[in-house]
Amino acid sequence: MSNVVADDLEQVPDARRDSLRETIGLVARLIVGVVLVVAGALKVTHPLDSARAVMAYEIFPWAVSRIIGYALPMVEIILGLLLIAGLFTRAAAVIASLLWLAFIIGIASAWVRGLQIDCGCFGGGGALAAGESPNYFWEEARDIGLLLLSLWLVRWPRTRLSADSAMFG
Amino acid sequence: MGANAKKRREAAATSGSMSRQDKINAAAPKGGGGPNKILLATIAAIVAIAAVVGAVIMGSQGEKTDSAGGSALPAGATKMGGGLVSNTSATLVDKAPTLDIYEDFQCPACHQAEQLLGAKIDELAKAGKIKLTYHVMNFLDTNLKNDASTRAAKASFCAADAGKFQPVHDAIFTNQPANEGDGWTDEQLKKFVTDAGVDAAAYDSCVKSDKHAQYLDAVQTQTTKDGVTSTPTFKLNGEQMKLAGMTPDTFAKAIEDATK
Numbered sequence: 001m002s003n004v005v006a007d008d009l010e011q012v013p014d015a016r017r018d019s020l021r022e023t024i025g026l027v028a029r030l031i032v033g034v035v036l037v038v039a040g041a042l043k044v045t046h047p048l049d050s051a052r053a054v055m056a057y058e059i060f061p062w063a064v065s066r067i068i069g070y071a072l073p074m075v076e077i078i079l080g081l082l083l084i085a086g087l088f089t090r091a092a093a094v095i096a097s098l099l100w101l102a103f104i105i106g107i108a109s110a111w112v113r114g115l116q117i118d119c120g121c122f123g124g125g126g127a128l129a130a131g132e133s134p135n136y137f138w139e140e141a142r143d144i145g146l147l148l149l150s151l152w153l154v155r156w157p158r159t160r161l162s163a164d165s166a167m168f169g
Numbered sequence: 170m171g172a173n174a175k176k177r178r179e180a181a182a183t184s185g186s187m188s189r190q191d192k193i194n195a196a197a198p199k200g201g202g203g204p205n206k207i208l209l210a211t212i213a214a215i216v217a218i219a220a221v222v223g224a225v226i227m228g229s230q231g232e233k234t235d236s237a238g239g240s241a242l243p244a245g246a247t248k249m250g251g252g253l254v255s256n257t258s259a260t261l262v263d264k265a266p267t268l269d270i271y272e273d274f275q276c277p278a279c280h281q282a283e284q285l286l287g288a289k290i291d292e293l294a295k296a297g298k299i300k301l302t303y304h305v306m307n308f309l310d311t312n313l314k315n316d317a318s319t320r321a322a323k324a325s326f327c328a329a330d331a332g333k334f335q336p337v338h339d340a341i342f343t344n345q346p347a348n349e350g351d352g353w354t355d356e357q358l359k360k361f362v363t364d365a366g367v368d369a370a371a372y373d374s375c376v377k378s379d380k381h382a383q384y385l386d387a388v389q390t391q392t393t394k395d396g397v398t399s400t401p402t403f404k405l406n407g408e409q410m411k412l413a414g415m416t417p418d419t420f421a422k423a424i425e426d427a428t429k
Contacts, residue, residue, distance in 0.1 A: 047228035048393060049311050056398040066394075070228030071221050078217045088210060117398070124312050127399025167204045 025159030028149040036080030042123040044073035053125025086162025093153035100147035111136040238382020243326035250391030252302035256294040266427035271402040274321040279401040283342040289417040317352025324358040327375035336365040
């Protein structure tokens with residue numbers, strides 16, 4: 001029975017299937033890329049705040065947090081621009097996937113330890129004021145969605161309207 | 170049926186690989202002088218690494234007190250980035266604990282803590298039962314996109330130079346706007362300071378000189394390094410106090426327990 005399904009799949013013309021994949025890839029690239037650029041741009045002008053947001057996770061000491069806090073916004077901007085342009089899509093998507101994984105683990109760890117913090121994903125960050133409650137569920141859901149989109153690009157890096165296909169065929 | 174499917178799969182695979190080969194063939198001639206992927210990737214990687222390293226260096230530079238203003242310490246502060254002792258005139262009792270308070274003038278939770286405990290803290294500080302040290306921060310300016318925390322902090326430092334930090338600190342919190350982010354006008358801040366008995370001309374020249382700008386920056390940086398990620402943070406002899414459920418009485422008891 002499973003063969004019937006397999007046969008049907010194989011009968012979809014290669015060109016049409018590729019075209020659908022490349023279109024999904026374009027959408028994935030733009031979503032992940034824009035989120036990264038926005039997140040990076042909102043933080044890059046306030047490096048100390050970014051470092052404080054990292055400190056709030058109580059995972060790394062200052063010596064490590066400051067490097068992460070200063071470097072991360074720039075990394076996000078560069079990856080985001082590469083993805084929007086579709087340049088070195090697979091490499092950018094691999095690094096982006098690792099980033100999302102790190103964020104998912106970091107937020108989960110704050111969640112299970114009961115920390116009351118803002119993830120600091122789009123600037124701000126740090127401990128929440130009294131009366132505010134964390135949004136860990138939605139932060140995790142968002143990052144998992146972005147991870148899945150990035151993994152799609154790792155698996156199928158050929159996308160529509162990309163610098164990769166324009167330059168390297 | 171199985172054999173049929175297999176045949177079709179083989180056909181698909183062959184045509185797939187052929188079309189890829191076709192593409193390679195098609196690309197090769199016209200791409201004679203085309204971009205070299207490895208070279209481009211290397212350049213992109215170098216540019217990216219340079220940008221990230223640059224960002225880290227810029228960030229580290231930002232930790233230094235690069236503010237355009239002056240580098241004077243307000244009275245009560247003994248070092249750049251350190252706290253400001255508000256009750257230097259009180260005679261401390263034997264083994265009086267140090268109470269470090271980390272606050273941003275625009276922080277509503279700080280206002281609540283001040284309303285609840287401020288009178289008790291003033292009383293203990295005047296009696297010399299605590300060494301009361303304030304770390305005035307201004308990080309909320311970034312979140313709220315204004316400069317009210319910075320202006321209020323500098324007003325309190327100018328008041329400190331006239332020995333009036335505590336009353337001005339209290340007045341700023343008492344008059345914290347109901348809507349977080351509305352801040353205070355320069356006139357309001359000046360009124361808090363002159364009402365506390367500071368000479369208006371001295372205050373004006375202090376504000377104009379911006380002499381405490383680097384001290385304020387240094388406090389913000391140092392508190393971040395020390396892992397103070399929220400305000401208010403109260404530390405009693407270096408140990409963070411749990412403020413939830415605190416009353417003036419339990420607070421006084423905690424101070425008493427720390428005095429032994």
